[in-house]
Amino acid sequence: MSEPSPTLDVIGIGNALVDVLCHETDAFLTEHNLVKGSMALIDTERASSLYDDMGPATEMSGGSVANTMVGVASFGGKAGFVGRVRDDELGDVFAHDIRRSGVQFETEPATSGPPTGRCLIVVTPDAERTLSTYLGAAAEIRPSDVSAALIASAQVIYLEGYLFDQPVAKEAFRAAARHAHDAGRRVALTLSDGFCVDRHRDDFLSLVEHDVDILFANESEICALYEVDDFDAALQHVTHHCEIAALTRSAKGSVVLRGDEVHVIDVHPVPGAVVDSTGAGDAYAAGFLYGFTNGHDFGRCGRLGSLAASQVISHLGGRPEGSLAELAPSVLQ
Amino acid sequence: MSEPSPTLDVIGIGNALVDVLCHETDAFLTEHNLVKGSMALIDTERASSLYDDMGPATEMSGGSVANTMVGVASFGGKAGFVGRVRDDELGDVFAHDIRRSGVQFETEPATSGPPTGRCLIVVTPDAERTLSTYLGAAAEIRPSDVSAALIASAQVIYLEGYLFDQPVAKEAFRAAARHAHDAGRRVALTLSDGFCVDRHRDDFLSLVEHDVDILFANESEICALYEVDDFDAALQHVTHHCEIAALTRSAKGSVVLRGDEVHVIDVHPVPGAVVDSTGAGDAYAAGFLYGFTNGHDFGRCGRLGSLAASQVISHLGGRPEGSLAELAPSVLQ
Numbered sequence: 001m002s003e004p005s006p007t008l009d010v011i012g013i014g015n016a017l018v019d020v021l022c023h024e025t026d027a028f029l030t031e032h033n034l035v036k037g038s039m040a041l042i043d044t045e046r047a048s049s050l051y052d053d054m055g056p057a058t059e060m061s062g063g064s065v066a067n068t069m070v071g072v073a074s075f076g077g078k079a080g081f082v083g084r085v086r087d088d089e090l091g092d093v094f095a096h097d098i099r100r101s102g103v104q105f106e107t108e109p110a111t112s113g114p115p116t117g118r119c120l121i122v123v124t125p126d127a128e129r130t131l132s133t134y135l136g137a138a139a140e141i142r143p144s145d146v147s148a149a150l151i152a153s154a155q156v157i158y159l160e161g162y163l164f165d166q167p168v169a170k171e172a173f174r175a176a177a178r179h180a181h182d183a184g185r186r187v188a189l190t191l192s193d194g195f196c197v198d199r200h201r202d203d204f205l206s207l208v209e210h211d212v213d214i215l216f217a218n219e220s221e222i223c224a225l226y227e228v229d230d231f232d233a234a235l236q237h238v239t240h241h242c243e244i245a246a247l248t249r250s251a252k253g254s255v256v257l258r259g260d261e262v263h264v265i266d267v268h269p270v271p272g273a274v275v276d277s278t279g280a281g282d283a284y285a286a287g288f289l290y291g292f293t294n295g296h297d298f299g300r301c302g303r304l305g306s307l308a309a310s311q312v313i314s315h316l317g318g319r320p321e322g323s324l325a326e327l328a329p330s331v332l333q
Numbered sequence: 334m335s336e337p338s339p340t341l342d343v344i345g346i347g348n349a350l351v352d353v354l355c356h357e358t359d360a361f362l363t364e365h366n367l368v369k370g371s372m373a374l375i376d377t378e379r380a381s382s383l384y385d386d387m388g389p390a391t392e393m394s395g396g397s398v399a400n401t402m403v404g405v406a407s408f409g410g411k412a413g414f415v416g417r418v419r420d421d422e423l424g425d426v427f428a429h430d431i432r433r434s435g436v437q438f439e440t441e442p443a444t445s446g447p448p449t450g451r452c453l454i455v456v457t458p459d460a461e462r463t464l465s466t467y468l469g470a471a472a473e474i475r476p477s478d479v480s481a482a483l484i485a486s487a488q489v490i491y492l493e494g495y496l497f498d499q500p501v502a503k504e505a506f507r508a509a510a511r512h513a514h515d516a517g518r519r520v521a522l523t524l525s526d527g528f529c530v531d532r533h534r535d536d537f538l539s540l541v542e543h544d545v546d547i548l549f550a551n552e553s554e555i556c557a558l559y560e561v562d563d564f565d566a567a568l569q570h571v572t573h574h575c576e577i578a579a580l581t582r583s584a585k586g587s588v589v590l591r592g593d594e595v596h597v598i599d600v601h602p603v604p605g606a607v608v609d610s611t612g613a614g615d616a617y618a619a620g621f622l623y624g625f626t627n628g629h630d631f632g633r634c635g636r637l638g639s640l641a642a643s644q645v646i647s648h649l650g651g652r653p654e655g656s657l658a659e660l661a662p663s664v665l666q
Contacts, residue, residue, distance in 0.1 A: 023654075056403070056430035056652065059392040070389070089422040089448070097389035115422070319389065321356075 006155045009077040009293035013176055014065030014160030015138040016083030018090045021121045022057040039131040039193050047134035050120055060317050061097035064282050065160040067318045071286025071308050073102035076325040080104035082145055086137040090116040107145055110137045129278045139166040143175040151176050152183035155293045161192030164200040177211045188214035191221040214244040216285045222247055246288050248281055256302045265302035268310035279318025283308035303331040339488045342410040342626035346509055347398030347493030348471040349416030351423045354454045355390040372464040372526050380467035383453055393650050394430035397615050398493040400651045404619025404641050406435035409658040413437035415478055419470040423449035440478055443470045462611045472499040476508040484509050485516035488626045494525030497533040510544045521547035524554040547577040549618045555580055579621050581614055589635045598635035601643035612651025616641035636664040
């Protein structure tokens with residue numbers, strides 16, 4: 001290949017969403033047929049009726065892969081994001097926040113069609129979050145948004161499993177992976193969530209085998225992928241199934257595999273109390289990808305991931321606050 | 334008078350705003366000619382350029398008097414709010430949040446003209462907040478929004494001094510005060526901020542003397558009103574100038590005056606650390622007005638105000654979280 005050197009570390013491709021968070025009781029989940037801890041896709045009508053029933057809320061930019069790109073930038077990495085918003089107020093909020101976080105974001109907003117996507121998040125008293133996602137304009141991402149030149153501009157492309165829930169977004173996903181490999185770049189994937197894996201298991205198994213260089217999954221996602229109940233059983237499947245796997249296990253830490261090389265990484269101590277566990281996986285991927293694209297070994301990549309996760313769960317919201325670059329030296333010695 | 338009994342405790346009339354909060358350094362204030370701790374009105378262009386320069390932000394419903402009405406409802410009081418939003422996404426957010434907080438909100442959104450108003454809030458490392466308000470649709474409130482019947486439906490109307498910054502809103506303010514007195518209702522006013530008092534001192538002095546039954550002000554506002562440097566000097570002026578005055582003094586507590594009756598109220602202990610001091614005055618007014626309209630004596634009204642303020646400053650944002658009704662018994666014994 002004679003591609004120019006990549007100018008970015010990572011480009012993420014995912015759903016551009018604004019989170020709408022409120023606190024409710026467990027009874028609220030039951031009344032609205034919500035499965036605690038899950039992410040359900042909802043249509044316009046359901047989004048409207050659920051929002052009507054939700055209490056007063058706070059809005060902040062979200063989206064799994066978008067959160068990860070903000071984390072990469074917070075470490076001082078060069079990150080880009082591809083995702084679709086509408087030319088409306090929440091779209092302006094999303095674009096403002098991600099750009100002001102130092103992430104390159106050049107996808108044109110849609111000028112017609114559904115409004116900017118949003119994720120209605122119900123936080124129950126046990127700090128669990130239950131997500132209802134109205135994709136809106138986010139579902140409108142298409143292959144032309146991920147040109148060969150754009151994809152070749154980063155060392156790694158990082159893809160959101162959730163994109164498989166929409167046919168056109170899935171095409172964009174596949175086009176991006178193809179461009180990446182044509183340009184000699186690496187392809188990373190997050191499985192997004194266990195229910196998403198259940199919906200697209202065969203596609204994901206084939207992707208992991210043929211297209212994915214770096215796989216991110218938590219315990220329930222990797223178990224869902226191989227239809228096993230036990231983490232170690234999943235571990236035996238994933239070894240040698242893709243080049244690199246970074247598997248997160250909440251309070252049990254994480255496991256990083258690359259061929260025969262294995263790292264078992266403890267969680268990083270959380271400053272203060274755990275306030276909100278969501279975003280932990282996104283932040284872990286940020287630390288890992290920043291480390292990977294900046295020449296760190298896999299143990300350090302895992303420790304950077306744990307560091308980022310510990311920072312994100314110490315406050316409300318899925319994006320890091322403050323500079324992860326300032327914290328990184330403590331885990332790189 | 335043969336008006337029917339009021340169905341609401343308090344109706345607030347004020348600017349319907351969504352807060353856009355971000356953290357920045359003191360240098361950011363200097364670069365953007367912002368005076369720390371002040372509220373400046375900004376136009377569309379300035380709102381746009383300032384937002385472009387602000388870091389990633391969080392959106393939550395705000396507005397001084399709107400915050401107070403949410404506080405009254407949180408105590409279990411019956412509150413209503415009059416203010417104008419546009420029929421846009423931030424307008425939907427504002428309406429959702431205030432209604433779901435239990436506040437009656439029936440003002441029709443504007444279907445043309447400027448977008449929903451917003452308050453760009455820069456939080457510096459010393460926890461001070463500097464406000465730049467783009468009024469947008471909030472400035473479009475007009476006398477027809479405050480019908481005699483609506484005003485007569487509450488025991489007290491609570492007016493925002495900031496309304497004086499817009500000629501038509503000011504007319505609505507005066508119409509509401511007139512309707513209230515015609516119906517035998519009480520008129521309460523918050524001076525809003527010291528700079529606002531400087532802009533409208535003569536109007537406010539005349540209002541306090543002739544139209545206001547309950548005056549809310551903090552130390553800098555009451556000193557600005559009477560152009561004195563010292564709290565006690567201001568106290569001498571305000572005594573007998575209006576029927577009831579509730580004056581807040583941050584960590585020094587508050588003073589409640591009614592004729593010769595004086596209450597000096599200490600601050601209520603804050604659960605945990607002080608996170609964000611804004612909204613303290615709005616919350617104090619909520620506790621006081623709830624107490625006043627529910628038959629409590631002035632000492633208890635002040636203690637309810639201090640309780641509400643202590644709750645609001647223990648978290649980010651200007652509206653109470655959780656139920657103030659559950660906390661109230663501790664200060665009512």
